[in-house]
Amino acid sequence: MRKVCIAGNWKMNMGPQEGAKFVKELAEAVKDASARVVVAPPFVTLSGVVAATKGTNIEVAAQNMSDHLKGAFTGEVSAEMLKEVGVKLVILGHSERRTLYQESDEFINAKVKLALEEGLEVILCVGETLDEREKGQLEAVLKHQVVEGLRGVTPQQMDSIIVAYEPVWAIGTGKTATPDDANQAHALIRGEVATLFGKSVAESLIIQYGGSVKPSNVKELMAMEHIDGALVGGASLTVEQFAPIVCYNN
Numbered sequence: 437m438r439k440v441c442i443a444g445n446w447k448m449n450m451g452p453q454e455g456a457k458f459v460k461e462l463a464e465a466v467k468d469a470s471a472r473v474v475v476a477p478p479f480v481t482l483s484g485v486v487a488a489t490k491g492t493n494i495e496v497a498a499q500n501m502s503d504h505l506k507g508a509f510t511g512e513v514s515a516e517m518l519k520e521v522g523v524k525l526v527i528l529g530h531s532e533r534r535t536l537y538q539e540s541d542e543f544i545n546a547k548v549k550l551a552l553e554e555g556l557e558v559i560l561c562v563g564e565t566l567d568e569r570e571k572g573q574l575e576a577v578l579k580h581q582v583v584e585g586l587r588g589v590t591p592q593q594m595d596s597i598i599v600a601y602e603p604v605w606a607i608g609t610g611k612t613a614t615p616d617d618a619n620q621a622h623a624l625i626r627g628e629v630a631t632l633f634g635k636s637v638a639e640s641l642i643i644q645y646g647g648s649v650k651p652s653n654v655k656e657l658m659a660m661e662h663i664d665g666a667l668v669g670g671a672s673l674t675v676e677q678f679a680p681i682v683c684y685n686n
């Protein structure tokens with residue numbers, strides 16, 4: 437039985453004060469959730485949010501990390517630093533990092549392996565652009581991103597991997613993949629993971645859907661066989677919207 441995981445990616449929103457206040461309110465609203473609850477604030481907001489979520493069911497993720505452990509890498513933040521402030525997970529390969537900051541599959545893979553070696557869980561984002569979908573390249577794109585993103589990861593380490601399927605055309609656009617389309621893409625990802633790591637690893641893998649998830653569409657998405665959670669952007673920024681997503685089945 438896979439435990440649903442709902443994560444909120446705050447992107448470049450909420451400084452330390454606002455973030456800490458927000459999670460205190462959120463904690464009260466989601467305390468009875470059966471899903472795993474994760475928030476991913478900006479770097480400077482992480483320690484305040486970790487402190488404010490102590491003793492709650494909310495876990496804290498970073499939105500990115502360096503591919504190096506330490507040294508002369510101006511502007512970067514290491515896995516060790518994240519762990520020191522109490523971060524448990526890290527989002528890697530988000531489409532905004534892939535497109536706006538030209539992160540390659542190879543670079544993302546280096547970070548995935550480092551995060552796992554350092555004991556962080558990884559939310560690895562994959563997904564096709566509209567152009568790729570329209571050209572019939574969905575399967576090839578997902579396969580490539582999964583194979584390259586997970587290259588060198590061991591079957592044991594797969595316990596610490598969550599994959600987020602985020603069709604790029606559905607992120608922040610208000611367009612959502614239909615539950616059937618999303619489920620089909622998730623099944624492709626699970627199939628690829630089965631080929632790489634075996635059936636039992638694939639069966640236990642949590643695959644989140646991301647792309648304009650809202651209180652109004654979360655239930656039908658979560659009802660699909662291969663959808664085990666959500667990575668939520670815009671709707672994770674208010675308690676009014678994020679709490680009902682997290683508590684979709686309460």
Ligand code: PEP
Nearest residue numbers: 607608646647648669670
């Ligand atoms: C995201 O950026 O991961 C995302 C899914 O955003 P939104 O929910 O706003 O589409």
